[in-house]
Amino acid sequence: MANYKHIGFNKPYLTGKETIYITDAVASGKISGNGKYTQLCQEYFENKYGFEKCLLTTSCTDALEMAAILIDIQPGDEVIMPSYTFVSTSNAFVLRGANIIFADSSPDNPNIDASKIESLITSKTKAIVPVHYAGIACDMDAIMEIANRYNLFVIEDAAQAIDSYHIGKDGVKKALGSIGHLAAFSFHETKNIISGEGGMLVINDTQFSNRAEIIWEKGTNRSAFFRGEVDKYGWVDIGSSFLPSEVIAAFLWAQIEQLEDIQIKRKSIWNQYYAGLQQLAADKNFKLPQIPDNATNNAHMFYLVFESLEKRMEAIERLKSKSIYAVFHYLSLHKSPFYQDKHKGGELSWSDHYSNALLRLPMYYELSNEDVATIISTLKNE
Template structure:
């Protein structure tokens, strides 16, 4: 039996909630299920306000507008991330400034940020890779010293934390993804967390196509009109209903994923001691969510051989990002601060293992195939 890299999980309540949404006669955005999701996100994270969006990409685009990114403004971020992290700011005319990552967590190296700051720098975008927190205390201190905004790309960070605080709630703005590859899913979907109260009113307008429609629905004005730039960032109520079924099971979903993660971690410890691979590192103070389990192999060639061998064993393992500073568009619109040797090296050697709810039944076969590769 083939073991896919990912398989979307359903709790069993999704279709029932979608039926309820239809019965209420409200399938556009901001219905009852959307409001439930907003309340949960605000209570779970401590954010001042949370807004569902059609994707994490949309949430990042909203963040770029709220940050008032203008042509030529620079935004510091890792190169080892998904294209949406950079695209959101490039769409406003911003310039991504790619900074190297830490060798332990693969997160933005906080010790290299300050040297990359120029008079045009406007924001720092830490990306919490694999649901493991960046060193947010240091990043926030740098931002305060230089008057910069911090926008957390917590696409992989739902139910994860840093020193007891939810990821996405520490910077001025934060974003989540509910894409089908994430821990809590709605197929496509995302959320924007607003941690600065003065940004809430404008965020609401931007999300509603630049109109004050939300105020109209609350009875605060007698008609709504166009008051700012914006776009249609709302998800439909069917998406929110699906998401609510997932959110209700967020604790149990996370616990099961952590159990799968720990099984890999324990089983592969002898191979790390033998220096055949490196396992993920979770620093003290980081409460991860088992978003993914990766290995760092000794060389790119060994990674290729590993992926091919696992595929022949019907275990689908995959690499991850091509660093943005090496991509054609990244070279056109951004700049790298230095040569980024850690990013380049680790991106060539990283491989991700299957981790999804239900893989537990077949995990021992995956573990056996992995161990067998190194003992050939």
């Protein structure tokens, strides 16, 4: 077998400032969280994207779990979300006793099909959780209209959606994560900006702001105490240790400083893939990602959707033969071992199709033009 250059699926990008800021955080003597770097990160996101309030968390999973507590999910409540998503989207609500009502994906992309949501609403429905797959906006105009009409909460799972926007029917451009009552972001090492593990809860509905801080600080009013708003702090609500250390926040701050540069490079890679694969997609009858008119592209991932599982496996093996590692993504949660007996709905054919046919290509900052060209030519079987 020929000795090909290994091209992995993901490689975490380091800006060079991470260890400098981590050293500074350690030297400050304040490394347990909610210090200088936590504040810098939170204020940056609030100012840049118009988020009402941000709280860094140790993961996007934690942010979603905080959201479930904030909207007071009770056993028997129903939460509508796509089946084609990561398990954390569901787990956050299942842990509070909710029943998950899975909706199908759109024929155009893996996002929830907004036209399928209303028929799933019952007297027990508490929330809708749209997932902005690949950083591409769900139809938030339709989702918010339904939510407002039925008095439901909307929690945006924006794990993949940093620096991406929704363009409303009114032409107004809003950052993903700023539209729903609450939103959750991820800074896992596979995301556009990273802190290894890490996440963020966004609170857009101010009724949740004070309680969010309490839940974030293990159910105590510790944050208010340090601001001098109360003369002592104690246990006032349920909560957990959701806030990250200053080490994580310092790492993230180094990434935030380079966000614009990172985005320029990722979009360049995305565009090279798209241009190089357009004709092949037409010839081989697979689909490239489409950016709808109501969305922007943050170049979180580049994926292909084949006709079948077999066609996808052929592509995976062809790439692997040249030491290129492409991967599939989610398995439909309604068919998972844990939830298949609990799913009361019918077939979700588009979700299953993406589970069987979607392939993610390598996407990371240090992927060179030559690497992308090699991946394209390999897919062309050249």
